Amino acid sequence: MMDSTFKDPRRANHSFTRRAVVAALLALSSFGVVIARLIHLQIFKREYFSTLSEDNRVKVEPLPPTRGLIYDRNGVLLADNTPSFSLVIIPGKVTDIKATIAELSQLVTISDNDRARFTRLLSQHRRFDGVPIRLDLNELECASFAVHGHLFPGVEIRAELLRHYPFREHTAHVLGYVGRINENEAKKIDKSDYAGTSHIGKTGVEKAYENLLHGEVGHQQVEVNARGRVLRTLNEKPPVSGHDLHLFLDIDLQIDTAAAMAGQRGAVVAIDPNTGGVLAMVSMPSFDPNPFVGGIGVTDYVALRDNIDRPLYNRAVRGQYPPASTIKPFIGLGGLVNKNISFTERRYCGGYYQLPGHGHKYRCWRRGGHGTLTMEGSIVESCDVYFYRLAHDMGVERLDEFLAHFGFGNKTGIDFADELGGLLPSPAWKQRVRREPWFPGETLILGIGQGAFLVTPLQLAAATAAMANHGHYLRPRMVATTRNPTTGNLEPTAINDHQIPVTNHYHWKAVIEAMAQVVEGPRGTAKRIRSPYYRIAGKTGTAQVFTIGQNERYNEAQVAERMRDHALFIAFAPVEHPQIAVAVIVENGRHGGSAAAPVARQVIDSYLLKRRSSSNETPATDEDSNGD
Amino acid sequence: MLVDLRVNTTPGLLGRLHIDLPLLFALLLLCTVGLAVLFSATDRSADMIEKQLLRLGLAFGLMLIIAQISPEKLRQWSLPLFVIGVIMLVAVEIIGDIGKGAQRWLDLGIIRFQPSELLKLAVPMMLARFFASGTLPPSLPRVFGAIVLTAVPVLLIARQPDLGTSLLVLSAAGVTLFLAGISWKLIALFLTLIGSAMPLLWLFLHDYQRQRVLMFLDPQSDPLGSGYHIIQSQIAIGSGGVYGKGWFQGTQSHLEFLPERSTDFIFAVFGEEFGLIGIVLLLTLYLMIVLRGLYIAARSQDIYSRLLVGALTMLFFVYIFVNTGMVVGLLPVVGVPLPLISYGGTSLVTIMVGFGIMMSVHTAKKSLPI
Numbered sequence: 001m002m003d004s005t006f007k008d009p010r011r012a013n014h015s016f017t018r019r020a021v022v023a024a025l026l027a028l029s030s031f032g033v034v035i036a037r038l039i040h041l042q043i044f045k046r047e048y049f050s051t052l053s054e055d056n057r058v059k060v061e062p063l064p065p066t067r068g069l070i071y072d073r074n075g076v077l078l079a080d081n082t083p084s085f086s087l088v089i090i091p092g093k094v095t096d097i098k099a100t101i102a103e104l105s106q107l108v109t110i111s112d113n114d115r116a117r118f119t120r121l122l123s124q125h126r127r128f129d130g131v132p133i134r135l136d137l138n139e140l141e142c143a144s145f146a147v148h149g150h151l152f153p154g155v156e157i158r159a160e161l162l163r164h165y166p167f168r169e170h171t172a173h174v175l176g177y178v179g180r181i182n183e184n185e186a187k188k189i190d191k192s193d194y195a196g197t198s199h200i201g202k203t204g205v206e207k208a209y210e211n212l213l214h215g216e217v218g219h220q221q222v223e224v225n226a227r228g229r230v231l232r233t234l235n236e237k238p239p240v241s242g243h244d245l246h247l248f249l250d251i252d253l254q255i256d257t258a259a260a261m262a263g264q265r266g267a268v269v270a271i272d273p274n275t276g277g278v279l280a281m282v283s284m285p286s287f288d289p290n291p292f293v294g295g296i297g298v299t300d301y302v303a304l305r306d307n308i309d310r311p312l313y314n315r316a317v318r319g320q321y322p323p324a325s326t327i328k329p330f331i332g333l334g335g336l337v338n339k340n341i342s343f344t345e346r347r348y349c350g351g352y353y354q355l356p357g358h359g360h361k362y363r364c365w366r367r368g369g370h371g372t373l374t375m376e377g378s379i380v381e382s383c384d385v386y387f388y389r390l391a392h393d394m395g396v397e398r399l400d401e402f403l404a405h406f407g408f409g410n411k412t413g414i415d416f417a418d419e420l421g422g423l424l425p426s427p428a429w430k431q432r433v434r435r436e437p438w439f440p441g442e443t444l445i446l447g448i449g450q451g452a453f454l455v456t457p458l459q460l461a462a463a464t465a466a467m468a469n470h471g472h473y474l475r476p477r478m479v480a481t482t483r484n485p486t487t488g489n490l491e492p493t494a495i496n497d498h499q500i501p502v503t504n505h506y507h508w509k510a511v512i513e514a515m516a517q518v519v520e521g522p523r524g525t526a527k528r529i530r531s532p533y534y535r536i537a538g539k540t541g542t543a544q545v546f547t548i549g550q551n552e553r554y555n556e557a558q559v560a561e562r563m564r565d566h567a568l569f570i571a572f573a574p575v576e577h578p579q580i581a582v583a584v585i586v587e588n589g590r591h592g593g594s595a596a597a598p599v600a601r602q603v604i605d606s607y608l609l610k611r612r613s614s615s616n617e618t619p620a621t622d623e624d625s626n627g628d
Numbered sequence: 629m630l631v632d633l634r635v636n637t638t639p640g641l642l643g644r645l646h647i648d649l650p651l652l653f654a655l656l657l658l659c660t661v662g663l664a665v666l667f668s669a670t671d672r673s674a675d676m677i678e679k680q681l682l683r684l685g686l687a688f689g690l691m692l693i694i695a696q697i698s699p700e701k702l703r704q705w706s707l708p709l710f711v712i713g714v715i716m717l718v719a720v721e722i723i724g725d726i727g728k729g730a731q732r733w734l735d736l737g738i739i740r741f742q743p744s745e746l747l748k749l750a751v752p753m754m755l756a757r758f759f760a761s762g763t764l765p766p767s768l769p770r771v772f773g774a775i776v777l778t779a780v781p782v783l784l785i786a787r788q789p790d791l792g793t794s795l796l797v798l799s800a801a802g803v804t805l806f807l808a809g810i811s812w813k814l815i816a817l818f819l820t821l822i823g824s825a826m827p828l829l830w831l832f833l834h835d836y837q838r839q840r841v842l843m844f845l846d847p848q849s850d851p852l853g854s855g856y857h858i859i860q861s862q863i864a865i866g867s868g869g870v871y872g873k874g875w876f877q878g879t880q881s882h883l884e885f886l887p888e889r890s891t892d893f894i895f896a897v898f899g900e901e902f903g904l905i906g907i908v909l910l911l912t913l914y915l916m917i918v919l920r921g922l923y924i925a926a927r928s929q930d931i932y933s934r935l936l937v938g939a940l941t942m943l944f945f946v947y948i949f950v951n952t953g954m955v956v957g958l959l960p961v962v963g964v965p966l967p968l969i970s971y972g973g974t975s976l977v978t979i980m981v982g983f984g985i986m987m988s989v990h991t992a993k994k995s996l997p998i
Binding site for chain 2: 015016017019020021022023024027028030031033034035037038039041042043045046048049050052053056057223224225231
């Protein structure tokens with residue numbers, strides 16, 4: 001180092017200036033680097049960052065549509081939407097969920113059920129979706145949380161419209177109900193359609209008409225801040241409410257029908273033969289669907305599920321019973337059409353029937369036999385032997401073919417979810433399912449509606465309506481019209497029908513007259529329900545739940561209550577211009593004539609005789625029908 | 629040359645008040661811009677603007693008071709200030725308050741004082757005095773002595789831990805050494821040493837500091853956590869484009885996506901609202917202040933003044949570079965404010981005292997007998 005040279009102040013000054021210039025250049029180039037980086041960010045990647053900035057700022061929020069309403073035939077509201085306030089926790093915004101729930105429980109009551117549901121739902125939700133901890137807050141609780149809400153970041157009150165069924169257990173099996181979308185359903189639905197919607201039709205009409213009832217989701221673009229608070233709406237596509245449904249159902253008739261069935265298990269389906277519209281559909285016992293909407297507690301649900309009377313089970317569309325003697329008019333008609341017998345031809349009933357060459361005795365319900373009977377007599381007195389022989393003469397293929405025209409063995413195709421189709425046994429079916437050949441005796445059993453033959457009350461009612469219509473089979477319908485919320489247009493649901501190939505009008509008239517004599521005739525099995533105001537055509541049935549051995553006697557007293565025969569009754573009235581067709585099944589009711597027929601009478605009375613305050617608004621179908 | 633200097637010095641009232649007009653004008657312009665951005669960044673918070681105005685007023689007042697002190701007095705105060713500063717750092721180490729999770733503050737009863745701020749001035753003052761007492765360029769033992777003088781406070785501050793301030797103090801010392809004329813070989817040696825010490829330094833970093841460095845390298849690895857600042861500030865700047873979104877129109881800041889938008893990340897607000905053009909103008913203004921400072925340093929007559937003014941000027945530059953570099957994603961996140969624009973008073977006082985010293989030096993030249 002040459003110290004001496006630098007002691008000269010001028011040299012030192014010069015040296016410092018040089019260094020200062022270097023420093024200035026350093027500053028300049030550093031800023032240059034910063035600006036180069038800014039050019040990169042603000043010019044070359046501007047688009048990219050602008051997009052990110054918009055993504056930050058703008059959130060698309062779904063606007064859930066309002067679910068369509070459901071009305072009965074007289075405009076009575078059966079399913080509406082009522083505001084409900086629930087307390088939700090947004091898991092992504094809460095650090096200690098347990099502690100938060102503990103603190104919340106001092107503000108509003110939180111039951112163990114609430115906690116259990118919360119835990120269950122928590123695993124199914126995304127982090128920034130609200131999970132309900134309490135449903136259906138009352139006004140006081142809402143107010144209380146409104147005051148203290150600021151202490152609970154990530155907890156908010158959510159207002160939503162929840163489905164409400166004002167007629168509760170009266171409509172549970174008729175409308176079905178909605179509930180929260182579960183994992184399986186979430187996989188099937190279109191996610192964007194259901195953005196913002198938490199409920200979906202689970203059963204019945206609610207499920208069958210889900211697409212129409214749901215409506216179309218709307219969207220709004222909102223500007224949000226970093227904490228997700230909505231500051232303003234940028235643009236909006238409003239949701240479209242779901243279609244309203246107007247049912248054929250008459251809620252007063254529905255309630256009267258349930259009253260007629262009070263304390264019993266079973267089902268009643270009433271159909272307007274002119275339209276196929278379901279006027280009443282009762283499955284007893286029933287339940288209140290409203291708790292299912294909010295999310296029913298586990299204990300309440302288990303109590304319903306494990307109830308021995310099975311209230312959740314919709315017997316009207318899923319209950320499958322042997323039609324028993326109610327099938328006899330249909331088989332009789334088949335015999336006439338196939339010319340196996342004429343209406344006036346007499347047959348002898350000695351109390352049992354034997355197949356040629358077989359020892360087995362197929363017994364009539366009357367052990368002494370009916371003596372000599374025409375078809376009318378055998379229907380009126382429900383002679384088994386007459387129909388054993390007729391079935392044998394027709395053969396199982398003819399029998400099945402003819403019964404299938406009335407919808408037996410197939411789902412009716414009603415606009416109602418989860419219907420079952422019953423069972424019309426055939427040799428092919430037996431070979432396929434049981435891998436056994438068809439025995440001739442099974443044809444006989446089929447002839448009296450027993451054996452493997454199963455029908456639902458709905459199928460039976462629809463077949464009865466077809467009988468009343470002289471063979472014009474109308475697929476049963478729940479919904480009469482749907483109302484488009486945008487246009488206000490009422491659109492009738494499609495009629496699906498066919499004509500049963502019985503060309504001779506006399507055949508219909510004869511069999512129907514025989515059915516009328518079941519009620520009107522002095523020997524009729526349902527003569528106790530005869531009405532002075534109109535004529536009823538009907539047929540009783542008694543379905544064996546349990547098989548009696550060859551030489552045993554059926555002793556009712558010894559048979560446990562739940563092993564007793566099911567009582568069945570089909571009917572329509574008035575005979576001359578039918579307005580209502582009914583199928584009644586009373587489980588373990590013993591005799592169709594005593595247990596089921598009176599129910600049908602009450603239903604028909606209610607529909608035909610009770611003049612209701614709203615009767616002048618009753619749809620045209622009641623007044624304008626011509627009877628065929 | 630002497631004649632030139634005399635002609636150049638400010639005559640009249642401003643001269644007697646020891647005010648450098650170009651510097652004052654540039655600073656006032658900068659503060660005006662700063663207040664405008666702050667007004668937007670705080671979402672029109674009159675309360676915060678009022679507080680910042682008060683701080684600016686006090687800081688400008690302090691600057692003018694410091695400007696009245698002669699460089700000679702400053703030189704005499706250098707050693708005592710340095711010693712007091714180091715003692716205070718030791719005191720913080722022992723009895724320091726917990727402020728913001730780190731020991732930085734010293735509670736003096738009435739005010740809470742951050743001794744490390746004092747050292748930003750005291751270290752260059754001490755080094756300038758130390759070098760001025762000998763010849764330039766400094767001999768090797770003197771350079772070594774200067775390193776020791778710097779290391780003590782820098783290590784004490786780094787222990788607080790306040791990496792940002794310790795780096796600022798270190799850079800102020802480094803600039804002093806550079807301006808003192810140490811050989812390029814020595815500079816190369818220091819840079820090599822610092823470079824090779826980096827992995828060693830990593831071991832001494834706190835977890836949050838390591839996290840910051842890692843996040844700087846890959847902000848997307850934790851976009852909602854540690855990487856959030858970096859990502860959001862780049863979104864703000866990038867979306868501003870060439871012309872910016874306009875005053876008060878920055879969505880990143882007004883919708884609160886940008887954290888610390890009124891303090892350390894206010895540059896991102898500026899970039900979002902005024903775009904590349906605004907930033908170039910702002911950096912030009914900063915550069916003019918830096919050049920003016922270097923000019924004052926070069927024109928001053930004694931070694932002490934030159935080194936001190938040069939060091940303070942470059943310290944001001946380091947502030948700007950570290951802050952802007954951090955906001956645009958060139959440097960890791962270090963808690964360094966954007967001078968005269970960020971909300972807050974601590975570093976503002978330090979910086980304005982520095983400008984007071986520059987003015988003092990610049991206007992004192994006349995009276996210096998050379």
